[in-house]
Amino acid sequence: MNLAELLEGLNPRQHEAITLDGSSALILAGAGSGKTRVLTTRIAFLISTHKASPHGVLAVTFTNKAAREMLTRLSAMLPINTRGMWVGTFHGLCNRLLRAHHRDAELPATFQILDSSDQLSLLKRVIKAMGVDDEKYPPKQAQHFINANKERGLRANRVEAHDPFTQRMAEIFAAYDAQCQKEGVVDFAELLLRTCELLGRNATLREHYQSRFAHILVDEFQDTNRLQYQWLRLLAGPQTQVLAVGDDDQSIYAFRGADVANMREFQRDFGDTVIKLEQNYRSQGNILEAANALIANNRGRLGKSLWTDAGAGERIRVYRAPSDLDEAAFVVDEARRLQREGVSLNDIAVLYRSNAQSRVIESALFNAGMPYRVYGGLRFFERAEIKHALAYLRMAAQPEDDGAFLRIVNFPPRGIGARTLELLAEQAQGRPLLQTARESAGAGRGGAALTSFVAMIDVLSEKLRDLPLHEAVDHVVETSGLKAHYVADKDGADRVENLDELVSAAKQFANDSEANDLAAFLAHASLEAGEHQAGEGAEALQLMTVHASKGLEFHAVFASGSEEGLFPHEQSFNTEDGLEEERRLMYVAITRARRALTLSYTESRQLHGQTRYNLPSRFLEEIPEQLLAPINARKLGASRPAFSPAGVDNASGFHIGQNVRHTKFGAGVVIGTEGRGADARVQVHFREGGQKWLALEYAKLEPA
DNA sequence: ACTACGAGACTTTTT
DNA sequence: GTCTCGTAGT
Numbered sequence: 092m093n094l095a096e097l098l099e100g101l102n103p104r105q106h107e108a109i110t111l112d113g114s115s116a117l118i119l120a121g122a123g124s125g126k127t128r129v130l131t132t133r134i135a136f137l138i139s140t141h142k143a144s145p146h147g148v149l150a151v152t153f154t155n156k157a158a159r160e161m162l163t164r165l166s167a168m169l170p171i172n173t174r175g176m177w178v179g180t181f182h183g184l185c186n187r188l189l190r191a192h193h194r195d196a197e198l199p200a201t202f203q204i205l206d207s208s209d210q211l212s213l214l215k216r217v218i219k220a221m222g223v224d225d226e227k228y229p230p231k232q233a234q235h236f237i238n239a240n241k242e243r244g245l246r247a248n249r250v251e252a253h254d255p256f257t258q259r260m261a262e263i264f265a266a267y268d269a270q271c272q273k274e275g276v277v278d279f280a281e282l283l284l285r286t287c288e289l290l291g292r293n294a295t296l297r298e299h300y301q302s303r304f305a306h307i308l309v310d311e312f313q314d315t316n317r318l319q320y321q322w323l324r325l326l327a328g329p330q331t332q333v334l335a336v337g338d339d340d341q342s343i344y345a346f347r348g349a350d351v352a353n354m355r356e357f358q359r360d361f362g363d364t365v366i367k368l369e370q371n372y373r374s375q376g377n378i379l380e381a382a383n384a385l386i387a388n389n390r391g392r393l394g395k396s397l398w399t400d401a402g403a404g405e406r407i408r409v410y411r412a413p414s415d416l417d418e419a420a421f422v423v424d425e426a427r428r429l430q431r432e433g434v435s436l437n438d439i440a441v442l443y444r445s446n447a448q449s450r451v452i453e454s455a456l457f458n459a460g461m462p463y464r465v466y467g468g469l470r471f472f473e474r475a476e477i478k479h480a481l482a483y484l485r486m487a488a489q490p491e492d493d494g495a496f497l498r499i500v501n502f503p504p505r506g507i508g509a510r511t512l513e514l515l516a517e518q519a520q521g522r523p524l525l526q527t528a529r530e531s532a533g534a535g536r537g538g539a540a541l542t543s544f545v546a547m548i549d550v551l552s553e554k555l556r557d558l559p560l561h562e563a564v565d566h567v568v569e570t571s572g573l574k575a576h577y578v579a580d581k582d583g584a585d586r587v588e589n590l591d592e593l594v595s596a597a598k599q600f601a602n603d604s605e606a607n608d609l610a611a612f613l614a615h616a617s618l619e620a621g622e623h624q625a626g627e628g629a630e631a632l633q634l635m636t637v638h639a640s641k642g643l644e645f646h647a648v649f650a651s652g653s654e655e656g657l658f659p660h661e662q663s664f665n666t667e668d669g670l671e672e673e674r675r676l677m678y679v680a681i682t683r684a685r686r687a688l689t690l691s692y693t694e695s696r697q698l699h700g701q702t703r704y705n706l707p708s709r710f711l712e713e714i715p716e717q718l719l720a721p722i723n724a725r726k727l728g729a730s731r732p733a734f735s736p737a738g739v740d741n742a743s744g745f746h747i748g749q750n751v752r753h754t755k756f757g758a759g760v761v762i763g764t765e766g767r768g769a770d771a772r773v774q775v776h777f778r779e780g781g782q783k784w785l786a787l788e789y790a791k792l793e794p795a
Numbered sequence: 796a797c798t799a800c801g802a803g804a805c806t807t808t809t810t
Numbered sequence: 811g812t813c814t815c816g817t818a819g820t
Contacts, residue, residue, distance in 0.1 A: 152809090153809045153810075154809040154810080155809085155810085156809080157809080180809080180810065181810075182810045183810085204810095206810080207808085207810090279810050280810090282810085283810095311809085314809080343807075344807085344808075344809080346806085346807065346808080347807085347808060347809090444806070444807075445805090445806045445807070446806080446807085447805075447806085447811085447812095450811075450812090467808090501796090504796080504797075506796070507796090508796045508797085509796080510796085511796095617810085618810065619810085620810085636806090636807065636808090637807080638806090638807050638808070638809085639807090639808090639809090641809085642809095657806095660806055660807080661806090662806065663806085672807095676807080697811075698805095698811090699804090699805065699811075699812095700811050700812090701811095
């Protein structure tokens, strides 16, 4: 593409962001404002006008998918080889840098990357070895403590611990880090922290990268945490121009350490050039107006309002369902209707706040014979059989990796039980388990099995040295006994298939990537858990959480479960910040829709095995009424009776699940009734003020 | 050493 | 409702 073609059809703000020269800038990119186009076109612009070489550009994203998309679009615009470019995720780029300078970073060349579950099991081991009570100090909590501190740039010795609990947590933190170092493994946060520490203390290296990268581009900047911001500041030199693209209104990962304050910080550190992309190319007017009105209820926004050239379009439909079953049936009917109108199922999404909600919808779709695809869930490299196979490879690549050792030492089962391993750990005194097992050959009960396991690993390691990557993977799968184990299992067919798939993945990786050694493949497996599941091509209704929908768009969107307690989630009620994040989440849900948006809520729903009665979400009230089109509940066979379960409806005149209004307490929902006539009392859950029993004789309660 | 059963938990989760 | 974890039984 030539320059004119690159810049064709851009709006003035986009053009400004793409061609900006001489300063860094914060790009406030609203939903559907052409953010990815701006990012990729800017890189293409810089390179094709020789303002930068491909070598001198760094672009960082959060997901592999986003990084891939950027590279794909880039190679469509420019006739360059994108392979050597520094385009990737924060973690991927850190991995690259740490591999290149592993000695300076004090890591083995073969260092392995722990995913969250690897990290948790290592922590469990550390806590046990310390003799700490894991009831008082739950490993999950320790994991959160460690990650949160690392993401603030803090090591164990710098954690402020004024109480005994935090002190003990910090001790666990220190012991965990020491064990990681021994085993030559790093967790996700460690990749960032190590890189920051390395660049922080090594001026030569820092200045090398700072002068190399004339341009840095950051995607989804609102999702960066403190540590990632620190990383950015270390890599950006005095001459570097940084383009940080983000949307504070779409910040929905604060619970994982993302800190929107980075956006204000950026203006302080990199100058206050701000470009707002507010023209939306995705949704029709009513949808945008609803989104704008909703998000206006949040405080402290940087300020931004979406607009469109397109017409107002349809109003937002609001469906009130008697039950979750009815809501699901409604979604099925509506999806079918849209399908008849010629909308592809791929272009229709059902969004929900939490995964638990998908079950009812799935079963309705299944019974209706409508194809659907659920996003999220277990990913390829997270499957047990894959992790087992990878552990054999890790063992061969790095014998100090106790995590890998423990995962496979008795899988497939070979008679090495808990007692044997306990003795082994005792004997090891902190040395690698594999080495200890090798030295104490034949000793103790289970010793013979242990000896033959060590022998097998040794033979395997020897063999793998000479094999190309995919043959090595194939060899491991065949000789470890893994495949035989699953072949013998009558329910193991899928797992066998996955193991074969792993061999293909290795082959693919060797073809695609310049570094095709074992260490690189293992890093790839940890950093990219793999596409969710197969079956991508087939036409299917799209089911996912609102979180998972960020960055996507659909012709029609159903936001189900728009209820108090669910969305906003009850665990966000306590804090203003929590509630605002929920609101941003709803904002994300709304802005996914191009033409048709339906919000639904139920009067009763099964949750955690019991029936709950919820009020409609407060967010519905924050959308101007003239934008809404209520739909009446239709008579549907699937509807579970929302009231008088088992005929307990009484003479009170109210039924469970009914929305009511009280002169003093306001809006509420009936969750219980008892007595009749003058004695009748009803229990009401009020929006403000919790649950109350009211005697009907005195209380002024009316149907709402 | 392995398997089966019951108690308790249970938002979201790019890496 | 359903998944995970720990304990007791084989």
